Structure formats: C-alpha cells, structure tokens
Amino acid sequence: MIGAPNIIKPIGSESFDFGGLAVQWKIDGDTTGGRFSVVHHPIAPRALAAPLHYHHQEDEYSYVLKGTLGALLGDEVALAQPGDWVFKPRHQWHTFWNAGDEPCEIIEVISPSGFENYFREVAAAWGDMAAFARINSSYRLDMQFESVPGLCARFGLTFPSL
Numbered sequence: 129m130i131g132a133p134n135i136i137k138p139i140g141s142e143s144f145d146f147g148g149l150a151v152q153w154k155i156d157g158d159t160t161g162g163r164f165s166v167v168h169h170p171i172a173p174r175a176l177a178a179p180l181h182y183h184h185q186e187d188e189y190s191y192v193l194k195g196t197l198g199a200l201l202g203d204e205v206a207l208a209q210p211g212d213w214v215f216k217p218r219h220q221w222h223t224f225w226n227a228g229d230e231p232c233e234i235i236e237v238i239s240p241s242g243f244e245n246y247f248r249e250v251a252a253a254w255g256d257m258a259a260f261a262r263i264n265s266s267y268r269l270d271m272q273f274e275s276v277p278g279l280c281a282r283f284g285l286t287f288p289s290l
Contacts (some may be wrong), residue, residue: 163241225283
C-alpha cells in the first residue's frame, strides 16, 4: 500500500554483488507512487562503479554513509565524504567510484522510480553483454564502455570483468 508505515532494516533486503559495486534494494517505486526509489550501494575500495554513462529519464542523488565517493560529473571531479550528497542529474555524463582504500557505502535516491529494476535486470543477465546492451537501451541509458580503462588509469581504480 502506498503511504503505509514501513521499517526497512539495514540487512536482509534483496541484493546482488556486481564485483566491486553491490546493490541492495530498499524502496521500490511501487511503494512511492513512482515518485522515487532507493538503493544502497556498497562499493569496494578503489572500485569504479560504472562506465561513463548518461541517463535520459532519471536523476540520482547519492548520500555518502561511509568512505569517500569520487564522482565525475560532466568535466568536474568531486570527492564526497560521509554526510555529503552528490547530485547526478539526467542529461549529464557521469560516473562514480570509491576513492579510498576502505569500503564506501552510499544511499542512492532515484527519481522518478523505475531504474531500481535496471539493476535487477542486469543482475539476471550478468555476463551477457548483448543482454546488457539491450537492457541499457530499454532504460534509455547511454554507456561508454570504452571509458573504463582511462577512468581506471586516471583515478587508480579497478573494474570487474563481465
């Protein structure tokens, strides 16, 4: 039911580890009337979370719980500490990573909702690059896979093999 009181526990929710970036689903859009969704992203030390990418439909707001979050927002590099928010608006090329040697955790608010299901679909197709490309297209997400080596070299990061 939309608007019903609910407590979301810190552990025990649905999750998937993509090898450096994990996702724990916390609030799905069907419980918010489609206004927003929330996922929790633990990020391994010095791990790039995603290739450079561009959302056509949603904005992302990242709240740093622990560690240091690095973000490339357009041409600007930002480093965020616990308690900081990083706004990643739609129509802007961006990526993010754990900029430290300790685990980083962020809460990601996605508006409008729907993109939380992107992570479910990618998890179900993990390792299938053709499916990954189809999923990106269906969510109107542009991704520059070729950006990964340069980002890893520039910021001293790792990225998992698909």
